[in-house]
Amino acid sequence: MRRLAPYQSGLWLAEYGDVRCQLCRIYRSTPQSHLPQNQPSAIPPNNHSFFTKLRQHVNNRFDSGLLCSDCHNSIVWLPKSFDVDITAGTSLSIQAATYYDYPIRQAIRAFKHHEDMTKLPLLLHALRQLPRPQGCHRDNSVIVAMPTTNQRLVKRGFDPVSILAAQLSKHWQIPLWNGVERIDNTVSQQGLTRAERLGNLDNAFALVETPPAKRLLLFDDVATTGASLQALARTLYLQTLPLGASVSSSSDNPYKLQAFTLAHGSQY
Numbered sequence: 001m002r003r004l005a006p007y008q009s010g011l012w013l014a015e016y017g018d019v020r021c022q023l024c025r026i027y028r029s030t031p032q033s034h035l036p037q038n039q040p041s042a043i044p045p046n047n048h049s050f051f052t053k054l055r056q057h058v059n060n061r062f063d064s065g066l067l068c069s070d071c072h073n074s075i076v077w078l079p080k081s082f083d084v085d086i087t088a089g090t091s092l093s094i095q096a097a098t099y100y101d102y103p104i105r106q107a108i109r110a111f112k113h114h115e116d117m118t119k120l121p122l123l124l125h126a127l128r129q130l131p132r133p134q135g136c137h138r139d140n141s142v143i144v145a146m147p148t149t150n151q152r153l154v155k156r157g158f159d160p161v162s163i164l165a166a167q168l169s170k171h172w173q174i175p176l177w178n179g180v181e182r183i184d185n186t187v188s189q190q191g192l193t194r195a196e197r198l199g200n201l202d203n204a205f206a207l208v209e210t211p212p213a214k215r216l217l218l219f220d221d222v223a224t225t226g227a228s229l230q231a232l233a234r235t236l237y238l239q240t241l242p243l244g245a246s247v248s249s250s251s252d253n254p255y256k257l258q259a260f261t262l263a264h265g266s267q268y
């Protein structure tokens with residue numbers, strides 16, 4: 001039997017073993033009056049049987065996944081997608097599951113920087129809000145996770161984006177494809193201006209094999225300006241362009257690119 005990664009057993013527990021909401025359970029400082037209706041204290045006195053409670057919890061939670069419906073409804077899902085240019089005539093649409101605000105922002109940071117696996121169920125709930133793009137299936141599409149440098153991976157022993165991408169792959173039933181390498185050893189993107197970021201990202205990626213499908217679904221955990229996804233898309237677009245094809249005519253490229261991310265921007 002394949003050995004489960006440590007986070008997988010936690011996810012399994014959150015999914016099947018733990019019927020509590022992954023958000024209001026974690027943030028117990030919520031005032032009692034703000035607790036959602038499915039909390040035991042809100043259940044009418046004649047409804048106190050264990051199975052009634054359990055059924056209420058399960059019903060509330062599975063409507064929307066790993067959160068109770070109150071927590072689910074408190075988060076804005078699927079903000080309007082935005083476009084970045086790949087070349088003069090082509091753009092890349094980026095769809096985020098939600099805004100980069102509380103509680104997703106804190107969860108992503110804890111997961112990414114402190115390897116806090118207890119935040120994974122909430123992030124998985126967010127991932128599941130991303131609808132599978134129309135017409136995409138396992139035979140015509142692949143998910144391309146934002147690659148990390150091998151060095152970075154070795155140093156940390158942990159690649160948060162690939163963990164999330166694997167969950168998205170499971171959710172959409174579309175395979176992952178690792179045919180792009182990150183070849184640079186650039187400094188962190190944080191604190192750079194947009195122009196510096198873009199310059200930094202030029203030549204950051206290289207195609208190592210021909211994509212096995214024509215629809216490439218790019219994925220990153222967070223898109224701030226979209227510069228990393230834009231650079232990845234540009235590499236894929238230019239390096240898959242048929243010989244003699246026009247760079248600026250999207251009809252000359254048989255590959256269709258779209259990007260997805262857990263979070264983008266802020267609504268405040």
Ligand SMILES: [Zn+2]
Binds near residue numbers: 021023024068069070
């Ligand atoms: Zn909740």
